[in-house]
Amino acid sequence: MLEGRDLTKSFYVKQGRSPLARKARVHAVEAVTVRLEAGKVTALVGESGAGKTTVARMLAKIIKPDAGEVLLDGKPAPAGRPRSYAAQVQMIFQDPFASLNPVHRIRHHLMRPLQIHHMTGGNVDKAIAELLNRVALKPAENFTDKFPYELSGGQRQRVAIARALSVRPRVLLADEPVSMLDVSIRLGVLNLLADLRDREHLAILYVTHDIASARYLADTIVVMYAGQLVEAAPSVSLTDHPAHPYTQLLLAAAPDPDRAETPKLADRGAPPSLLAPPSGCRFHPRCPYAMDICKRQAPPSFAVSSGHIAACWLHAQPGEQGAIKNGAFSTPAGQLDIEKQKR
Ligand SMILES: Nc1ncnc2c1ncn2[C@@H]1O[C@H](COP(=O)(O)OP(=O)(O)OP(=O)(O)O)[C@@H](O)[C@H]1O
Ligand SMILES: [Mg+2]
Numbered sequence: 001m002l003e004g005r006d007l008t009k010s011f012y013v014k015q016g017r018s019p020l021a022r023k024a025r026v027h028a029v030e031a032v033t034v035r036l037e038a039g040k041v042t043a044l045v046g047e048s049g050a051g052k053t054t055v056a057r058m059l060a061k062i063i064k065p066d067a068g069e070v071l072l073d074g075k076p077a078p079a080g081r082p083r084s085y086a087a088q089v090q091m092i093f094q095d096p097f098a099s100l101n102p103v104h105r106i107r108h109h110l111m112r113p114l115q116i117h118h119m120t121g122g123n124v125d126k127a128i129a130e131l132l133n134r135v136a137l138k139p140a141e142n143f144t145d146k147f148p149y150e151l152s153g154g155q156r157q158r159v160a161i162a163r164a165l166s167v168r169p170r171v172l173l174a175d176e177p178v179s180m181l182d183v184s185i186r187l188g189v190l191n192l193l194a195d196l197r198d199r200e201h202l203a204i205l206y207v208t209h210d211i212a213s214a215r216y217l218a219d220t221i222v223v224m225y226a227g228q229l230v231e232a233a234p235s236v237s238l239t240d241h242p243a244h245p246y247t248q249l250l251l252a253a254a255p256d257p258d259r260a261e262t263p264k265l266a267d268r269g270a271p272p273s274l275l276a277p278p279s280g281c282r283f284h285p286r287c288p289y290a291m292d293i294c295k296r297q298a299p300p301s302f303a304v305s306s307g308h309i310a311a312c313w314l315h316a317q318p319g320e321q322g323a324i325k326n327g328a329f330s331t332p333a334g335q336l337d338i339e340k341q342k343r
Helices: 052-059 084-088 106-116 124-134 153-166 183-199 211-217 235-240 246-251 290-297 339-343
Strands: 002-014 021-037 043-045 067-072 087-091 171-175 203-208 220-225 228-234 304-307 308-310
Touching: 002 339, 021 043, 021 052, 021 067, 021 304, 043 052, 043 183, 043 308, 052 067, 052 203, 084 087, 087 153, 087 290, 106 124, 106 171, 124 153, 124 339, 153 171, 153 183, 153 290, 183 203, 183 211, 183 246, 203 211, 211 246, 220 235, 220 246, 228 235, 228 246, 290 339
Parallel strands: 021 228, 043 203, 043 220, 087 171, 171 203
Antiparallel strands: 002 021, 002 067, 220 228, 228 308, 304 308
16 A cells, blocks of 8 residues: 655764864665555564664655655656645654644644544534544543543553554554553553454554564564664564564564563674674674675575565575675574574
């Protein structure tokens, strides 16, 4: 339904405070392709600074890609961000406090978009009550006259989702929608997104740091590292058989109640500066399997299994890349285990 194809974006930031300071280029996102389908959740997972928000903002057409394109129903999305596009593709942000104006009651927050997009059907109160019911804020009259500060974080995020739904979008881009919420209420908001997918057939992008919640919610997971796509697959395939060493690292560092101790991501090095990204594969300085070619040449995406791709030289078939020959693949890549390697 909505596709970002080869999306690329750089930002230019001043080095130092002087007015004459040179501007340096931040390579935020490079050639990232994501495809969202009706009735499916796609998770975009990666560490802070990986470029997840930048991808979501390009899909929402809040910012323009330097290269690549956004396609809606297979056709290039209209130039700019016309109201018709904004109505179909809505974004939800991390901080529901910041996204709701504190001086207005919930009624106001929901009424405005309904009116702007002519969605009230002649009865504003009924339309507002329906919206609140859709996000399980019931009975609606308990919420309409409240101010945002009178609600819990989870309830506020539900109001923000109701507001996004008010214009009857087909696509929701949810940027870390639960990461500022208390752990105890995260699940409720994730289940609401799952409900919207199943009942209303929305296409949803779920942006998160947390690969465990991505597995819980998403049908497909796309993993980004330092601005690039490193792996994409159906959730179960990606989390059961992670093919890229970075995905394996993310999974090794995901909290697991069955493990006494969870290794920390930070103990395994940090993502590179995007001002001067490493040559070749951007993950090679942190990768336990880095080979010579990884330092020299960025890997393309290789098919690991059906619908499962990984941008890693470990998955090149002999012959696909002249530099890799003879036994470089002695370990079945899907079963590489970072823990074992470390020991
Ligand atoms: N408007 C901007 N101006 C300059 N640099 C930017 C801008 N927006 C993003 N960046 C840079 O682009 C890179 C990617 O940022 P982005 O916000 O997309 O990452 P993210 O994966 O969403 O991170 P987080 O998990 O912390 O939200 C970062 O290095 C960031 O500093
Ligand atoms: Mg972000």
